[in-house]
Amino acid sequence: MSFPLLTVTAALPAIGAIATAAVPAGRRAAAKWLALLVSLGTLVLAALIAVRFDPGGDRYQLTESHPWIKDFGVRYELGVDGIGVALIALTAVLIPLIILAGWHDADPLETDSLRWRPTQGFFALILSVEAMVILSFEATDVFLFYILFEAMLIPMYFLIGGFGDRAAPSRHAAAAAGGSDENAAAQRSYAAVKFLLYNLVGGLIMLAAVIGLYVVAGNFSLTEIAEARANGTLDMSTDTERLLFLGFFFAFAVKAPLWPLHTWLPNAMGEATAPVAVLITAVVDKVGTFAMLRFCLGLFPGASEWATPVILVLALISIIYGALLAVGQRDIKRLVAYASISHFGFIIMGIFAMTSQGQSGATLYMVNHGISTAALMLVAGFLISRRGSRLIADYGGVQKVAPVLAGTFLIGGLATLSLPGLAPFVSEFLVLVGTFSRYPVIGIIATLGIVLAALYTLVLYQRTMTGPVKEEVRSLPDLRLRELVVVTPLIALLIFLGVYPKPLTEIVNPAVQHTMSDVQMKDPKPEVEAAK
Numbered sequence: 001m002s003f004p005l006l007t008v009t010a011a012l013p014a015i016g017a018i019a020t021a022a023v024p025a026g027r028r029a030a031a032k033w034l035a036l037l038v039s040l041g042t043l044v045l046a047a048l049i050a051v052r053f054d055p056g057g058d059r060y061q062l063t064e065s066h067p068w069i070k071d072f073g074v075r076y077e078l079g080v081d082g083i084g085v086a087l088i089a090l091t092a093v094l095i096p097l098i099i100l101a102g103w104h105d106a107d108p109l110e111t112d113s114l115r116w117r118p119t120q121g122f123f124a125l126i127l128s129v130e131a132m133v134i135l136s137f138e139a140t141d142v143f144l145f146y147i148l149f150e151a152m153l154i155p156m157y158f159l160i161g162g163f164g165d166r167a168a169p170s171r172h173a174a175a176a177a178g179g180s181d182e183n184a185a186a187q188r189s190y191a192a193v194k195f196l197l198y199n200l201v202g203g204l205i206m207l208a209a210v211i212g213l214y215v216v217a218g219n220f221s222l223t224e225i226a227e228a229r230a231n232g233t234l235d236m237s238t239d240t241e242r243l244l245f246l247g248f249f250f251a252f253a254v255k256a257p258l259w260p261l262h263t264w265l266p267n268a269m270g271e272a273t274a275p276v277a278v279l280i281t282a283v284v285d286k287v288g289t290f291a292m293l294r295f296c297l298g299l300f301p302g303a304s305e306w307a308t309p310v311i312l313v314l315a316l317i318s319i320i321y322g323a324l325l326a327v328g329q330r331d332i333k334r335l336v337a338y339a340s341i342s343h344f345g346f347i348i349m350g351i352f353a354m355t356s357q358g359q360s361g362a363t364l365y366m367v368n369h370g371i372s373t374a375a376l377m378l379v380a381g382f383l384i385s386r387r388g389s390r391l392i393a394d395y396g397g398v399q400k401v402a403p404v405l406a407g408t409f410l411i412g413g414l415a416t417l418s419l420p421g422l423a424p425f426v427s428e429f430l431v432l433v434g435t436f437s438r439y440p441v442i443g444i445i446a447t448l449g450i451v452l453a454a455l456y457t458l459v460l461y462q463r464t465m466t467g468p469v470k471e472e473v474r475s476l477p478d479l480r481l482r483e484l485v486v487v488t489p490l491i492a493l494l495i496f497l498g499v500y501p502k503p504l505t506e507i508v509n510p511a512v513q514h515t516m517s518d519v520q521m522k523d524p525k526p527e528v529e530a531a532k
Contacts (some may be wrong), residue, residue, distance in 0.1 A: 005052065006062050006078045006138045009045040009088070013038055013095075014131035021124035028119040032103060035123035039096040042130065046092030053085050055510050060140060060223065068144070073219040077141040082511035083363050084137040086504060087290055090370045091137070091283050093489070095130045099123060101378045101486045102275035106163055122163050125155040129279060136287050142220040142295065146210050149251070149287065150203045153196055156284060159276045160268050161192030191264075191271035198264040202254035209247025213299070216240060225299060226518070238302065245303035249296050249311075255288030258348055259318040262341050269337040270390070274381020277333060281340045281377075282370035289347050289366055293359070293515055297351070301519040304352070311352045312435075312442050318345030320445075323452035327459070331390045332380050335460060336373065339416060342449055343369050349446060350431035354519060358434025359512045364427035364504055368415075368497060372424050375490040376412030379405060382483050383464070386476045392460065397469030402478040406465045408487045413461050415494045417453040423497035437524050 016038030023031040053061055060079030068076045080088065106122035132152040139145040164185070210220075216236050217225045228234040236244075254261045265285075269277040297304045322342030329335035343365070350362030383398065383405060384390050399406035411422075418428040428450070436443030479487065497504060516522070 004064050005045065005049060006064055006080065009042060009049060010131050010135040010138065012042050012045060012131075013127040013134070016041075017124040017127035017131065020127060021120050023120050025118060025120070028107065031120040031123055032099070035127055036096060036099050038127060039092075039099055039130065042134075043092040043096060046088050046134075049080065050085055050089055050507070053080065053082070053507065055082055055507050059511070059514050063140075068141075072143075073214070073221075074143045075141050075221060076144060077221055077223075078135075078138040079140045079223075080138055081294075081514065082507040082509070083290065083293060084511075085507055086363060086367050087137050087286055088134055090286070090367045091130060091133050093493075094278065094282055094370060094374055095126065097374065097378070097486050097489065098275040098279055099126060100482060101278075101381065102126075102273055103482060105273045105275060122159070125159050125163075126275075126279065128155045129159075129284065133283055133287060137290060140222040142210055142213060142222060142225075142299075144220075145291070145295070146203075146206060149206070149255075149291070150200075152284060152287075153199050153203070156280065157192050157196045159279070160195055160272045161189050163273060163276065164188030164191070164271045188271045191267035194264045195268045198254050198261065202251035202261070205247050206251035209244045212240070212244050212247070216244070222294070222298060229301075241300050242303040242306060245296060245300035245307065248300070249292065249307070252288040252291045252296065253314075253348075255285060256292075256344050256348060257285065257288070257341065258314055258344065259321055259341070260314075262318065262322070265341060266334045266337040269340075269377075270331060270334045274333070274377050274384065277336070277381075278374045278377050281337070282374050285340075285344070286366050286370065289344065289351065289362070292348065292351050293363070297515050298518050304519055305354065308352045308354060312349060312439060315345045315349035315352070316442055316446055318342065319349070319449040320345075320452070323449050323456065326456040327452060329456075330392055332384065332392055332460070332464070333377070333390050335392075335456060336377050336380065336416075339453065339456065340369070340373060342453065343373075343416075346428060346431050346446070346449065349435055349442070350427075353431070353435040353438055354516075355434035355438055355524070356509070356512050356516055357430045357437065359515060360505065360509055361427045361430025361432075361434055363508045363512065364501065365424070365431060367504060368423040368427045368494075371490055371493050371497075372412060372415035372422070375408070375487065375494065376416055378486055378490075379409045379412055382479065383409070383476075387473060392463050395464035395470065395473060396467045397465070398473055398476065399465040400469050401474060402476050404479045404484070405476075408479065408491060409465065410461055411491050411494065413457040415498075417457045418450065421495070421498050423494045423501070425498060426501045 020031050020035045059081055063079040066076045068074045106119040129152055132148045136145055136148040214220060217234060257265050268280055319342050322338045326335050326338035329338060347362045347365045350358040387394060415422040415424050418424040432443055432446060
């Protein structure tokens with residue numbers, strides 16, 4: 001039997017989480033270094049997956065299949081396509097940076113009412129999320145994927161509610177809450193519970209659809225169901241397919257998140273620490289958009305085409321609505337959260353444009369959004385930890401006292417607005433081209449999101465970094481060595497993939513062609529007026 005590389009890649013952070021949690025209470029530094037070393041080991045394994053993956057080979061590679069629950073036809077079945085490889089690589093790159101960025105986020109403080117929180121638990125939870133996310137990108141058994149899809153909610157709940165942001169809340173929230181630790185903890189608990197309830201409801205609806213799929217198909221194997229469909233032996237009526245599609249899509253739209261199922265995200269990102277906010281939107285939420293490609297389009301191609309017009313309208317609303325609310329935000333972290341809602345709208349629009357350019361752009365967008373959001377949010381987190389406030393109005397003139405911090409913040413912001421030469425531009429351009437070629441009206445209106453992105457990003461930079469230096473920020477230190485180690489790889493990736501995206505497109509494009517074959521769609525031919 002060949003080496004089970006996919007299993008080992010997911011098992012290493014899972015074992016690391018257990019080992020980190022078991023570190024004695026007085027050895028916080030040892031727990032941090034252990035978590036970091038485990039995440040770097042996982043990065044090496046993820047790189048090995050990318051090296052061994054052959055873009056011109058079989059659709060699913062490095063496959064593993066073992067019986068699990070025989071009575072119900074459940075198998076431990078793994079395999080990766082190009083999309084899965086790209087997202088595993090994204091996860092493996094971001095987790096070490098998240099751990100480094102959150103190096104002191106769970107350290108107890110004398111003034112902290114939550115000083116009982118074990119540092120070991122914080123890093124163990126991050127590693128457990130990494131293990132589940134990686135395995136969800138590898139799972140080709142629907143039931144196995146569902147278990148992981150739901151299980152990752154547990155560590156995320158504790159990371160949001162138990163290890164929330166200890167920086168002072170924004171001024172209007174502080175006034176409403178009385179500024180006490182108890183009320184701040186209540187806000188974190190509210191955000192964690194809201195996150196959990198929204199995703200649990202989506203998961204329960206998905207569970208009903210998973211059971212329905214088993215009744216119809218007799219198994220949970222993605223590859224076997226696809227073969228049965230291709231051979232014409234899958235007996236699934238149109239109404240049944242549409243109902244099952246809606247059950248799956250609803251859960252993924254909550255996770256993504258898509259308007260109007262998005263309201264949990266600003267609360268969760270606002271109350272979580274900056275590294276955990278990155279974990280939410282750059283890593284965990286990608287499971288939702290990935291699953292739309294792998295399961296919605298792969299299992300229910302007819303229903304996906306049937307639902308496309310409505311989904312495109314919802315995606316368009318997400319783009320405009322998220323950007324408009326980002327423009328009006330006074331809280332830095334909530335601004336980034338609403339910007340992410342707008343960006344997820346672009347990703348979902350690209351997926352359901354049903355063109356190869358749109359789906360390639362959507363997959364690249366998942367990766368590039370993860371990198372750009374991590375860069376902007378982590379630098380914002382470094383800024384907030386220095387000043388102790390998330391409110392934009394509490395800053396001004398930072399670039400004069402901390403020029404490196406301001407410079408990296410600017411690059412992260414320019415990537416968020418998809419400036420040409422930075423990675424997100426390529427993906428956003430492909431999404432818009434792919435959408436316009438089949439749905440020109442949707443594509444034209446969606447470009448308004450680009451204008452609004454420039455507005456909220458540049459206004460944020462202008463209000464926080466330029467102008468007179470406020471008295472409260474005069475003593476702010478610039479980025480430290482550890483923080484530079486976190487930010488530098490992200491900036492380098494944004495520039496490299498913006499100038500030379502070929503390494504990603506070569507891996508992703510064949511998988512996109514397989515997805516286009518699943519839904520039996522071809523790119524529309526350009527209408528060229530005959531020469532007279």
